[in-house]
Amino acid sequence: MKNWPVVPTPYLLTAPALPVFVCFLLIPLAATVLLSFYSWDQYKGIVETITAKNWIEIASDGYFAEILWRTLRIAGAVTLLCLLFGVPEAYILSKMRPLWRGIFLLVVLGPLLISVVARTLGWALLLGSTGILNQAMVRWGLINTPLPFMFTELGVIVALTHVLMPYMILSVWASLQRLDPQVENAALSLGAAPATVLARVVLPQIVPGILSGAVVVFAMAASAFATPAIIGGRRLKVASTLAYDEFLNTLNWPLGATVAVILLVTLLVIILTANRVIERRYVEILK
Amino acid sequence: MENNKSFLVLEGLTKRYGTQTVVDSLDLKIAKGEFITLLGPSGCGKTTTLQMIAGFVEPCAGKIFLAGANLTDVKPNRRELGIVFQSYALFPHFTAAENVAFGLQMRGVPKDECARRVAEMLKLVGLSGLADRYPRRMSGGQQQRVALARALVIKPAVLLLDEPLSNLDAKLREEMQIELRSIQRTLGTTTLLVTHDQSEAMALSSRIVLMSEGRIEQVGQPEDVYARPASPFVASFLGKTNIFFGQVVERGGDHALLVDGELLSMAVAAPVGQVTVQVRPERIRISLDGSAGLKGSVSSRVFQGASWLYQVETAAGAAVVIASNDGSVMAPEGAQVRLSWRPADMIISNGDRT
Numbered sequence: 047m048k049n050w051p052v053v054p055t056p057y058l059l060t061a062p063a064l065p066v067f068v069c070f071l072l073i074p075l076a077a078t079v080l081l082s083f084y085s086w087d088q089y090k091g092i093v094e095t096i097t098a099k100n101w102i103e104i105a106s107d108g109y110f111a112e113i114l115w116r117t118l119r120i121a122g123a124v125t126l127l128c129l130l131f132g133v134p135e136a137y138i139l140s141k142m143r144p145l146w147r148g149i150f151l152l153v154v155l156g157p158l159l160i161s162v163v164a165r166t167l168g169w170a171l172l173l174g175s176t177g178i179l180n181q182a183m184v185r186w187g188l189i190n191t192p193l194p195f196m197f198t199e200l201g202v203i204v205a206l207t208h209v210l211m212p213y214m215i216l217s218v219w220a221s222l223q224r225l226d227p228q229v230e231n232a233a234l235s236l237g238a239a240p241a242t243v244l245a246r247v248v249l250p251q252i253v254p255g256i257l258s259g260a261v262v263v264f265a266m267a268a269s270a271f272a273t274p275a276i277i278g279g280r281r282l283k284v285a286s287t288l289a290y291d292e293f294l295n296t297l298n299w300p301l302g303a304t305v306a307v308i309l310l311v312t313l314l315v316i317i318l319t320a321n322r323v324i325e326r327r328y329v330e331i332l333k
Numbered sequence: 334m335e336n337n338k339s340f341l342v343l344e345g346l347t348k349r350y351g352t353q354t355v356v357d358s359l360d361l362k363i364a365k366g367e368f369i370t371l372l373g374p375s376g377c378g379k380t381t382t383l384q385m386i387a388g389f390v391e392p393c394a395g396k397i398f399l400a401g402a403n404l405t406d407v408k409p410n411r412r413e414l415g416i417v418f419q420s421y422a423l424f425p426h427f428t429a430a431e432n433v434a435f436g437l438q439m440r441g442v443p444k445d446e447c448a449r450r451v452a453e454m455l456k457l458v459g460l461s462g463l464a465d466r467y468p469r470r471m472s473g474g475q476q477q478r479v480a481l482a483r484a485l486v487i488k489p490a491v492l493l494l495d496e497p498l499s500n501l502d503a504k505l506r507e508e509m510q511i512e513l514r515s516i517q518r519t520l521g522t523t524t525l526l527v528t529h530d531q532s533e534a535m536a537l538s539s540r541i542v543l544m545s546e547g548r549i550e551q552v553g554q555p556e557d558v559y560a561r562p563a564s565p566f567v568a569s570f571l572g573k574t575n576i577f578f579g580q581v582v583e584r585g586g587d588h589a590l591l592v593d594g595e596l597l598s599m600a601v602a603a604p605v606g607q608v609t610v611q612v613r614p615e616r617i618r619i620s621l622d623g624s625a626g627l628k629g630s631v632s633s634r635v636f637q638g639a640s641w642l643y644q645v646e647t648a649a650g651a652a653v654v655i656a657s658n659d660g661s662v663m664a665p666e667g668a669q670v671r672l673s674w675r676p677a678d679m680i681i682s683n684g685d686r687t
Contacts (some may be wrong), residue, residue, distance in 0.1 A: 105490035231389050234409045235416040236436035236487060246435075250426045 075310075083302035093298055100304040110288075112216035115309065117285040121204055125209040128263045132214030133256055137248070139215070140222045158212050162272040169205045170196060170276060195279040205273045210266055214259040221255025222248075254328045261320045265313050285309040339364035339398075341491055343388070347380050348397035354382045358395065359546035363525065368517055370526040370534040374570065375546035379527045381637075382544075383493050386525065388412050399490055410439075415489030415522070419496040421480040423468040428457065429479045430464040430573050436487040443621055454482040457516060481513070485520065492517070494526040508535045531571050535559065538682045543567050547612070559613075562680065565592060575617065577610040577627075577649045581681070590681065593648040595627055604682045615655040616678035619643060620670075621664050626673030627652075634666050645672060 080102055100121045104110040135154070139147055157165055172197040173179055180192035195201040238263065266283040271286045278284060283291070285305055292302030341363040341677060356378040363369050371379040384390035386397055388409030390654040397404040411569040424432050430451050458478040468476055477497060484492060494594060497513075498506045508518040514537050517524050519629050528534055534541050542560065543550040551563040562568035565576065579592035581603045592600040597610075620626070630645035641663055643654040652672060656663065664670050 219374060226420050226422050228420050229424060230419045232416065232422040235387060235414060237410050237439035239410060249423055
């Protein structure tokens, strides 16, 4: 064996993947960023001159600010709802007997096995103005006119929460699995009431799982396409559907690229900040 | 006032899982200040018994009394027991001091008194310098001490120890045994230890409860149980033992014991017939030139520092002998030897090898 300055094996083993990443991730990303600085003309199409025109347009036009703000607002609400329902659900699951746990885990994860589009259309059928729920409520006289659900923020939030809930549950579940079951008994034996055990012993230990679940859900909600496209439609645009429209309908690729880059950078900042917080506060103690 | 002899009482305590009976109608009285050990192989029900006392497992039948009060239906967080778990079960997000303080906080102990008692307790277990350290940054032995301090600081009526030393290496385990015993003596806390380690049980306890298959086999002081095991199971579980099969015959009005045709004892208190003879390895004398005793040949000899461990092949079966390293001439491997022991050092029970 020669004396290599560094062990070459890991580099050699990962080398074949490198071209894939460069070709299919880094180059397209760089191209998108570059594209956002090109200009576009109704008649000439994409003009390859470097300009900040798109960026200025997005920064100055309230229309774009509104869409971006809505995207983050929806993602935030979805994350909050997933936390509210997912964390207790994961805890309850972990306390179930193995047989029931298996069944309910399947129920929780089941939606992941169905295509997002089919699932979302299901929501539309259930909750649309001619959907089963609205029809039933009107018939029973609970409401006079169908509740608006399609093309509303509430509709998008409900459907996205359903779609993304499994990610939160899985993440919290994973950190619950790492807990020593005796720790809860130890707290009980020291005189803590069950609620105190939850708040002071269990919850602090699964915070990393909750935070990473929240990051995943937030990122996926902010960049979701199918659900806002079907339920929000043209009337309720979010960043991803806006970028899609600019690319495929208006054919203003540079503007679409700018929206995409802004979404990417915003998410990166949020995710990296959250990771920083998790690492600084918890990894030292818990891992 | 309840009798001191029955401070903690288990009455017909039973636990079944499906058709399997894990703890079978257990009766036990534990005196105040006693250090008692539930000893037995894994699956003998000792941990389940501890969990029932702690309140984590609900008994199917039977009652638990503590200082005269029925504890059976009391919630685990109201039982006022201190528990040290096998995994230590420390709160990983709390420092050592915060771990110890938890039980006091739950009792609403004022801050300054809490700080004082935590400091005292950490000092008692020798961890004063590590109060602000997190469990993950501590060694197994240090975590063990934190767990002990956390359980003791609430001044529990009874301290329950669930295999507390099994995760430590041999040297540390011995140190902790000595320390555990001295701490228990200092505080006088009634203590119940669960272990499968017989040397730990003998080193620590004032009484041993030997369990097998959910039942109590024998209760007694370690030296008594060791010297007079009630059954071959107890004898083989508590230390090593040799079992020989022999006959008791009538000879000149006395009952004589024969093993492998050799006369081993002239006057035994056993009826005539087939018998089982148990002798501890360290009670067997091994001699090169003796004329009396069981004949055998040394098949292996292992030096252990303070003693030699012999395997001797005899016509009555293989025997283990521990000979103290007292400077006398030791039989080499392959030597023809005689094994003998004092009549008082053997236990004769009726029945042959079936």
